[in-house]
Amino acid sequence: MPPFDLAESDPFGPHNLPYGVFSLPGSVERSVGVRLGDHVLDAGAAARALGSPHAGLLAAPTLGPLLAAGRTVWTQVRRELREWVTSPSHRATVEPLFRPLSAVTLHLPFEVADYVDFYSSEHHARNVGAIFRPDTADTLLPNWKHLPIGYHGRSGTVVVSGTDVVRPSGQRKAPSDPAPVFGPSVRLDIEAEVGFVVGVPSRQGSPVAMSDFREHVFGLCLLNDWSARDLQAWEYVPLGPFLAKSFATSVSAWITPLEALDDARVAPPARTHALLPYLDDASAEPAGYDLRISVAINGHTVSEPPFATMYWTAAQQLAHLTVNGASLRTGDLYGSGTVSGPEPDQRGSLLELTWNGRDPLELPDGKRTFLEDGDVVTLSAWAPGPDGVPVGLGEVSGRVIAG
Amino acid sequence: MPPFDLAESDPFGPHNLPYGVFSLPGSVERSVGVRLGDHVLDAGAAARALGSPHAGLLAAPTLGPLLAAGRTVWTQVRRELREWVTSPSHRATVEPLFRPLSAVTLHLPFEVADYVDFYSSEHHARNVGAIFRPDTADTLLPNWKHLPIGYHGRSGTVVVSGTDVVRPSGQRKAPSDPAPVFGPSVRLDIEAEVGFVVGVPSRQGSPVAMSDFREHVFGLCLLNDWSARDLQAWEYVPLGPFLAKSFATSVSAWITPLEALDDARVAPPARTHALLPYLDDASAEPAGYDLRISVAINGHTVSEPPFATMYWTAAQQLAHLTVNGASLRTGDLYGSGTVSGPEPDQRGSLLELTWNGRDPLELPDGKRTFLEDGDVVTLSAWAPGPDGVPVGLGEVSGRVIAG
Numbered sequence: 159m160p161p162f163d164l165a166e167s168d169p170f171g172p173h174n175l176p177y178g179v180f181s182l183p184g185s186v187e188r189s190v191g192v193r194l195g196d197h198v199l200d201a202g203a204a205a206r207a208l209g210s211p212h213a214g215l216l217a218a219p220t221l222g223p224l225l226a227a228g229r230t231v232w233t234q235v236r237r238e239l240r241e242w243v244t245s246p247s248h249r250a251t252v253e254p255l256f257r258p259l260s261a262v263t264l265h266l267p268f269e270v271a272d273y274v275d276f277y278s279s280e281h282h283a284r285n286v287g288a289i290f291r292p293d294t295a296d297t298l299l300p301n302w303k304h305l306p307i308g309y310h311g312r313s314g315t316v317v318v319s320g321t322d323v324v325r326p327s328g329q330r331k332a333p334s335d336p337a338p339v340f341g342p343s344v345r346l347d348i349e350a351e352v353g354f355v356v357g358v359p360s361r362q363g364s365p366v367a368m369s370d371f372r373e374h375v376f377g378l379c380l381l382n383d384w385s386a387r388d389l390q391a392w393e394y395v396p397l398g399p400f401l402a403k404s405f406a407t408s409v410s411a412w413i414t415p416l417e418a419l420d421d422a423r424v425a426p427p428a429r430t431h432a433l434l435p436y437l438d439d440a441s442a443e444p445a446g447y448d449l450r451i452s453v454a455i456n457g458h459t460v461s462e463p464p465f466a467t468m469y470w471t472a473a474q475q476l477a478h479l480t481v482n483g484a485s486l487r488t489g490d491l492y493g494s495g496t497v498s499g500p501e502p503d504q505r506g507s508l509l510e511l512t513w514n515g516r517d518p519l520e521l522p523d524g525k526r527t528f529l530e531d532g533d534v535v536t537l538s539a540w541a542p543g544p545d546g547v548p549v550g551l552g553e554v555s556g557r558v559i560a561g
Numbered sequence: 562m563p564p565f566d567l568a569e570s571d572p573f574g575p576h577n578l579p580y581g582v583f584s585l586p587g588s589v590e591r592s593v594g595v596r597l598g599d600h601v602l603d604a605g606a607a608a609r610a611l612g613s614p615h616a617g618l619l620a621a622p623t624l625g626p627l628l629a630a631g632r633t634v635w636t637q638v639r640r641e642l643r644e645w646v647t648s649p650s651h652r653a654t655v656e657p658l659f660r661p662l663s664a665v666t667l668h669l670p671f672e673v674a675d676y677v678d679f680y681s682s683e684h685h686a687r688n689v690g691a692i693f694r695p696d697t698a699d700t701l702l703p704n705w706k707h708l709p710i711g712y713h714g715r716s717g718t719v720v721v722s723g724t725d726v727v728r729p730s731g732q733r734k735a736p737s738d739p740a741p742v743f744g745p746s747v748r749l750d751i752e753a754e755v756g757f758v759v760g761v762p763s764r765q766g767s768p769v770a771m772s773d774f775r776e777h778v779f780g781l782c783l784l785n786d787w788s789a790r791d792l793q794a795w796e797y798v799p800l801g802p803f804l805a806k807s808f809a810t811s812v813s814a815w816i817t818p819l820e821a822l823d824d825a826r827v828a829p830p831a832r833t834h835a836l837l838p839y840l841d842d843a844s845a846e847p848a849g850y851d852l853r854i855s856v857a858i859n860g861h862t863v864s865e866p867p868f869a870t871m872y873w874t875a876a877q878q879l880a881h882l883t884v885n886g887a888s889l890r891t892g893d894l895y896g897s898g899t900v901s902g903p904e905p906d907q908r909g910s911l912l913e914l915t916w917n918g919r920d921p922l923e924l925p926d927g928k929r930t931f932l933e934d935g936d937v938v939t940l941s942a943w944a945p946g947p948d949g950v951p952v953g954l955g956e957v958s959g960r961v962i963a964g
Contacts, residue, residue, distance in 0.1 A: 324766035326885035363727035398801020482729035
């Protein structure tokens, strides 16, 4: 059977073991699944069959109970899973509990509590500054190097990969228009991001230090922060993006545990400004992640944003978002912000890739400035793993349909 | 017994019947309660005792099931409750199910799904513009009269009245400072608002029209959007308020059903700009509410903001927040934005009341520009009801404690 006889180079081998939630055709029952190659292990059934003390956490319709259980349990469960899928003595028990990926439906794997989106790529922030404020000397705003800028988004419209995205309607107004007009967005864009999933809650009034990042954050996923640039330009002053973002945010179906990414940890870029103590990571463990993202439109790769270039790390983002005493809940999700590298073909949004529509992309099926109805956008990624074997992060995909 | 022998002028008489969630001393069990005078009826117990078909909805630890049930059921349950607390034939059954308010603990009555905050008082927006942009000719930004400006806040830090609020720490930077400094906010403020509670969900991709407001929104509460002005000034460009607001938002324990406020419906202010069709309420039923709010610091009234002066109505806010296809969930909460009237003693924030600290308030216990540790802020309100009897909206109160 394939799950036990995987190629050693398979990016979804026993070194990876991401978590998701699946159902079988004709059933409404949802189960926690663990991906191995192109198969899904029914983790709750395996835990029960093998008498695991964690069967209660895994035999659930969402990842919620596992997320809430904390780092010690996360490590124990991961160790058990690894044994189940590698030890010949368990093979006869476990093998019947695998399903081909092609035979299951994948669901949003946890209930999103609060959703926050950051803005932590310096290249992205500078590109946006150069596009929208071409006459200013510094393309970065004064606060950008002092804190990870972020805002809250709509958690109720986070959807799993594969969900169609309806083109949003709303108000837009070009500077030359006498009044705003209403209609479907004509500048629908993507933002290639990584999402971090909080497991362990924190108490209101008690900040979470950078050093406690791994005690609270379970893992990460890919995230597409769909954005209607025309709606955003008209609405965002002074309280930030609202309808331009709230219609949909897509996440990958697989949550990769941080422990699968230990070989991908890298130091973030050198800091050019002194940081306040709660954000100062000069003497901390490397908290960046070397994730290699690809952005494809209709199967054609248009960009390869390198996550290692992000200025602010997920540990800094967590420390910042709680430093005012804001509490964490199981299921909180925070996005990194658009990932853009220094090169033109490493930009994580069409806004940047086409320089606000000035330089259309040439795709096999025609030119693109922003997205057209029917376009399928797919973000995928991998990270360096042990012994040179990549860790697959799966993909987040969505098709634009007319509003 | 008091609940049955209330004065006819009691603002919490049978014409009101707001919903909350309470527990008894020494018990963790939460129950849906309905307020009558200074007492709480155990609504689930009453429903069971009287064989109501809605006992399942009311015998719950939150208002969630009732909120999700929809307008027809809301009307039926309200009619039943009214009969139970007024008909002499039910008195012997119902009277033992009342508890004095002073003997119960009130809880956050529903799980907040997404929290959105608007900015819909023209007087507030003009005051803010005049304070922060004194040199501009128009104190309103160009988009303000075309759409209800709003943003998403943190739903996980919404707390019930009576919860202490820890003064948040964070970064601030005066224009003259060479770099940001970190510490407890020195400009902690309030925003007097009204919160609207969504009951019936909507489907992603399907906007909700203004005319469907009462099919989706169950009722309203009082809301204090605590704000750290110094954190806000430094962080909010370009993505809006984040840590300045996310540490705490307080709501009243009682949710007043819209049906209790039919006598308070008023037309909103005259529209000075043509509105796009999805927001045009020229021929709609009056969708404003004549709610009279009081703001008190340590028991001393400092302002009386009139909700009837709000430019954008809750129906317009709902239509706007879904016009891009964003879905609604049971438990979504949206705030009106700071309520400020045209007069200086009708302003809903200390920012405005002290004109950014220039004109301190004289309180019996000393001057105030912004809040001091130990200050207790209480918003209370009432609305015109049937036969000239006011509808009490209760209060939302919170004490500032040192961070």
